[in-house]
Amino acid sequence: MTATVSIPIxxxxxxxxxxxxxxxxxxxxxGVLPGAAEIERWKEIGRGEGWEHYHAATVPMELxxxxxxxxxxxxxxxxxxxxxxxxxxxxxxxxxxxVHLVTASPDEAxxxxxxxxxxxxxxxxxxxxxxxxxxxxxxxxxxxKFKKRKNTKMKLEEHKFGQEPIFEMRRRxxxxxxxx
Numbered sequence: 001m002t003a004t005v006s007i008p009i010x011x012x013x014x015x016x017x018x019x020x021x022x023x024x025x026x027x028x029x030x031g032v033l034p035g036a037a038e039i040e041r042w043k044e045i046g047r048g049e050g051w052e053h054y055h056a057a058t059v060p061m062e063l064x065x066x067x068x069x070x071x072x073x074x075x076x077x078x079x080x081x082x083x084x085x086x087x088x089x090x091x092x093x094x095x096x097x098x099v100h101l102v103t104a105s106p107d108e109a110x111x112x113x114x115x116x117x118x119x120x121x122x123x124x125x126x127x128x129x130x131x132x133x134x135x136x137x138x139x140x141x142x143x144x145k146f147k148k149r150k151n152t153k154m155k156l157e158e159h160k161f162g163q164e165p166i167f168e169m170r171r172r173x174x175x176x177x178x179x180x
Contacts, residue, residue, distance in 0.1 A: 003065040005136055007129070009102045010036025010058045011084055017050040027097045029084035029121045033058075034129045042095060057099040063133065068141035070105040071133055080130055081122035083109035088119060104133050 010033030017025050036058045046053035061082070063071065074080050085101040100118060103109055104125065113120045125133070 003140065005063040005132075006060040007034060007063070007132060008036055008038070008058050009034055009061045009082070009129075010039075011056050011099045011102060012045065013042075013054050013056040013086075013097065013099075015052045015054070015096075027086075027088075029086065029123050031123050032082050032084070032102065032126065032129070034126055034132070056095070056097070059099050059102050061102040061104065063104065063136045065140040067105045067108070068137045069144075070107040071137050072141055074104055074106055074125075075130065075134055075137065080104075080125040080133075082125045082129065084121050084123060085109070085112045086119040086121070087117075104129075 011029055012031040012033065013027055014030045015025050015027055030053065033055065036055065038058050039055060042057075043055045044052060045055050083101075083103050083106070084099065085103070086097045087100050088097050097119070101108075101112065109120050109122075112118050
């Protein structure tokens with residue numbers, strides 16, 4: 001198995017009616033379809049009172065050998081998730097939101113969340129995807145031993161700019177008590 005794996009993931013997005021003064025509906029990811037076929041346009045896959053579900057896009061979810069610590073952390077959670085990164089910018093396709101990325105790495109998702117410009121939502125990771133990610137982690141994860149940094153001695157330097165370094169002043173003045 002190579003150090004990088006790409007898995008096609010279909011993203012399911014819901015349009016749900018909400019009770020709000022400002023908006024009448026919301027778009028949010030609700031699931032993924034591992035191994036889904038490529039699609040050109042959104043496909044409606046379900047409808048009910050107050051909701052519609054769409055297969056919005058199929059994008060590759062890439063697994064990288066250097067991210068195995070993050071995948072492992074995700075898999076050890078009570079419920080492993082896949083993070084969907086959406087953009088609500090109006091693009092030329094006319095779709096209400098566009099799928100930017102699908103990832104199993106909480107660290108990568110957090111990086112996108114920090115920008116504040118993209119929508120990042122977790123959805124449950126299906127069992128077959130859990131098996132694929134677990135297999136990838138088992139084959140590529142290398143536990144890194146914690147390395148404590150050594151305390152290096154500070155080099156005493158000459159006085160610069162007419163200022164006496166504070167550590168030299170304290171040594172010259174001796175121990176000080178705040179009640180003297």
